[in-house]
Amino acid sequence: MTTNGTANVLQPQDVISPKISTPQDILIRLCAVGINPIDTKLRKRGTFYPEQIPAILGCDGAGIVEAVGSNVSRFQVGDEVYFCYGGLGKKGTGNYAEYAVVDKRFVAAKPQSLSFAEAAAAPLVLITAWEALYDRGRLEAGRRVLIHGGSGGVGHVAIQLAKLKGAEVCTTISSAEKAAFVKNLGAHPINYQETNFVDAVNDWTEGEGVELAFDTVGSENLEKTFAAVQLYGDVVTILSPSETINWKEARSRNLRIGLELMLTPQLTHNLDAQLAQTKILEQCSRLIDQGGLKIHLHQTFPLEKAAEAHQLLEAGGMTGKIALVMN
CATH class of the missing domain: 3.90.180.10 (Medium-chain alcohol dehydrogenases, catalytic domain)
Known part of the structure; x- marks a missing residue:
């Protein structure tokens, strides 16, 4: 260019x-x-x-x-x-x-x-998902994880890394074809175009919310995700949080927020x-x-x-x- x-x-x-x-x-x-x-x-x-x-x-x-x-x-x-x-x-x-x-x-x-x-x-998606889940999110076996965009580049790798750690995974998708794809990876699909993903996550966790949410979408999606995470849980995003984001729900739940940019080592x-x-x-x-x-x-x-x-x-x-x- x-x-x-x-x-x-x-x-x-x-x-x-x-x-x-x-x-x-x-x-x-x-x-x-x-x-x-x-x-x-x-x-x-x-x-x-x-x-x-x-x-x-x-x-x-x-x-x-x-x-x-x-x-x-x-x-x-x-x-x-x-x-x-x-x-x-x-x-x-x-x-x-x-x-x-x-x-x-x-x-x-x-x-x-x-x-x-x-x-x-x-490489980039492997490192991003690994750092987000294992380093920022401190993922452990037995935990429940919400991964946004599970059929995407980072998302489909993140599902597999979470499963390898012994976690249960739900993920947002937008079509029946993508639902089948993530099911094959071992994740529970949530079609965000047909249902409120927060309600679906809370149903899946019997009202408790997930211990860790991984946001690969950004924008208002990050703010909405706070309500799907249990008290003292973790949220990791690979996008820059919006200046207009309302952190009230995250604060009331005492959530730990992690930011993941795998390019940091090169840039610094x-x-x-x-x-x-x-x-x-x-x-x-x-x-x-x-x-x-x-x-x-x-x-x-x-x-x-x-x-x-x-x-x-x-x-x-x-x-x-x-x-x-x-x-």
Whole structure:
């Protein structure tokens, strides 16, 4: 993108291939890249580094190690890897491309049971759901969880992570098809277009409310959710709370509010937090290969059709994730 705006600002261009510049760099030949809502937001409003335009978007990537720096021993040429790094507008990063250079510390071995497209669609949503439920929400076995948007990219992963922890899960959806999808993941579906989700949650919990609610929708949905959470419960959101939100219900219930932004480690250059996210990817890779965690890929597009992929994501209503694939 050479400017911000509609999806059409994404145009194929030839650029100089990135080169290894430090001993711990890895050159990766990208085979696929995940598309995330943060990509469309940065495209519309501008990146975190507007002075470094033009920019290549794309935080998530999966591919094959092409070359390694002199201080890299954990990976070798030919290894299959996946990661979440770059794509926020900083010069020399971004994965809507054929090659990327990434620090070895932020790369994990790709789950062998996933295709490159599935693996590329996974990192950001895996880290987001993991941090939201396990770190912010302090989820424990036996607890009841409400996950909003359970058929979406973050939502369908969150359901599975909650179930792996031994929790009971209900989730909001908008169609019979999506209800069947989340049921297959082990969640109780609540069609928010047909019923008041707060009433449905309270019925499901016999009037007690859930111990943890995970908001992936934002806006007025966060405020409505307070009434579905039991006293001293937790609410975690991945969206910025509105300035007009009424916190009275949350305060009267003594709710603990958690904010989750998985991009914080990159934006603040917090190495410890970045290393922790790499460990999450490593653990998730094992869970995926053991059959305990699946990534639902809705559709793929060739790299040069990135604008069409953005249009599909912004249209809403899809299940799971989408990805770009390289020839």
